[in-house]
Amino acid sequence: MSALKYWLWLTELPGLTNQTRLALLRHFPTPEDVYYADPEEVLLTEGITREQAKLLEDKDCSGADRILADCQRLDLDLLTIQDAGYPNRLRNIYDPPCLLYVRGRLPAFDDEASIAVVGTRDCTPYGVSCAEKLGYGLAAGGAVVVSGLARGVDSAALRGALRAGGTVTAVLGNGLDVVYPPENQYLYEDVAAAGALISEYPPGTPPEAKHFPVRNRIMSGLCLGTLVVEAPARSGALITAGTALEQGRDVFAVPGPIDAPASVGCNRLIRDGAGLVSDAWDILGEYEPRFPDKLRREGARETPAVLGYQARQKTEPKPVPPSVSLSHNDYSLTDDQICLLRALTEEPMLVDDLIELTDIPTRRVLSALTVLEIEHLVTQHSGKRYARAVNLTE
Template sequence: MSALKYWVWLSECRGVSNQTRLALLRHFGSPEDVFYADAGEILLTEGITREQVKALEDHNLDKADKILADCQRLSLRILTIQDAEYPGRLQNIYDPPCLLYVKGRLPAIDEEAAVAVVGTRDCTPYGVACAEKLGYGLANGGAVVVSGLAKGIDAAASRGALRAGGVTVGVVGNGLDVHYPYESRYLYEDIAAAGVLLSEYPPGTEPAKNHFPARNRILSGLSLAALVVEAPERSGALITAETALEQGRDVFAVPGPIDAPNSVGCNRLIRDGAGLVSDAWDILREYAGRFPEKLKQDGAKEQPAALGYQARQKAEPKPVPPSLDVHKSSLTDDQLNLLRALDAEEPALVDDLIEQTGIPTRRVLSALTLLEIEQLVTQHSGKRYTRAVTLCE
């Protein structure tokens, strides 16, 4: 634990880039040696600036001690780039994180067919269905699903993988105790229980715009391939695909309608050489020879009984409005005529009711007010009304 505080200190030095941290580690061997080095020694580090040397002269360890205490309180581990457990696949990218905060059980990623699944937050039901189906198929076929846990495609892919009972890895651009988006808080918990959550940001770190491109290099760096499920012309998912290509990873994409805005990015990736994916085996067949004991075609082609989005989309039976016997009611002629003119589902404007019934404006407004008090009509935004009862003539 005493050595870890120097790792945290180095990772939190403001103004010192990750590339500079890596250069310092190559030059000195450990963060502790960097901490105790004088300015003249530090200046010998390749690529370092005097401003960065100045930042490294701040030897206050209070922040590091607090972060370590937070990690202990939250049951988080710190994995450094020099630890044996640190994935070699990630270590070999251009800009690997010096340390990772870990919650859950990190699988031996280098021995797994890990696939990053990414896509737009503003997805369509088609995109959600594909993401859940492919996340399920990848996990059921023996792969590890890596996701950024963002709202939309990322979250749907993780849900699919969890439904298959597979191992999932979530990489986030905030502290592991900060749930972003908030509606994904239960997904965070499920992934920590079934797999692992990773972040290069300490506890308490709120999400920031520049965190997500940095996170993307970890997503693809942990994986053999990146799968883009749904992405418009300008999308963070396309940045992940580009990063994956730079890292020498394979890129796959799900095709969509040629006139669908959310499929423009995917269709272009396929046009430019990305693998076309219609089921999980389209990806896993590429790695079956490397992982013959782990990847299973039958499992990859199996589909969940009902996709999550389909279950959510099923319409709940609408309650039948209470009946109103016209002949036994004490309603006025104006009120009855308005009820007959109103629909139970499609709201009508007051002006339309006036034109349809021929009743003067003042009397229409008065009758509607009384009907609303009696809960026989429902008022909607824009002074529109629907009938709340079934008329029995």
């Protein structure tokens, strides 16, 4: 049995938290030692309960065999927390992943000025323009750009960095063989070719909403600083910023109009001490003394020679939304959620109109919309208006 099989057995064993796995790896030299340990020895692990120790009695490795075969078929590398190539910058956070799946070539993060660029999926043209410009400037200035490959700001920042010929990394909340969102297929391939795709989830793992807040700690943990381009008052990007602060990393933000809902989170971050950013050197200048041979002021202040957002809107085809089958009900939707999805259109609608159309009580409508937004099946727009983000099939 290869050593990696034991790692996969430990990381995929149902019921164990990442903190429990890390505690076991502090007590035992390797996962193989955990696999063969006596139950009483397992109970000597700091913080472990009898219920958790009981889970380790499951020695089935068929799932590990399947994952190893998938990784070989997909040409994915496995990087364990004990490997020399695992970034120390990530290893030293509070809750580092025990195992990473990698497609492409992982940058030497400990020797790089890497910057995470994050923001809302439902961004404005201003947010897209800023993300592309700053992604370009960061890459042209010598930084590694890290993002999440989500719609909106993430994708725009990665596109900008790729146009500059820079090194990029995308951290996913799903398996590396799952392209999400589907319209990012070409961007997905470009990122893998120019840098790396990373995930702590095995191949085949779907993009569940609960994965993304967990994924954020990896993005900030790999980087010296996190830049928030555009974020409303409640945004996953603000979770990443909070995680960065907990990890002792720097946080930067792009200011926006005081009455713009998509900029509320950024403006508050700046008010609370985040670095205000108008060009990439506002960030890279902070790290030039540490990386004098890598960071370039001239590159960071270059302007990408690409069409503006409004011009591209007229020339590029509109992305086709993903499809959701109501008959298969892959998202385990409730009757209220299905009814609301059928009532919604691609044009934003007021909650009051949805209540009238569906005859569902207000409390249930708001609850259902919250879940649908978390699952990225609907998007919220200014004025508490909602639009369907997927195509429906029966």
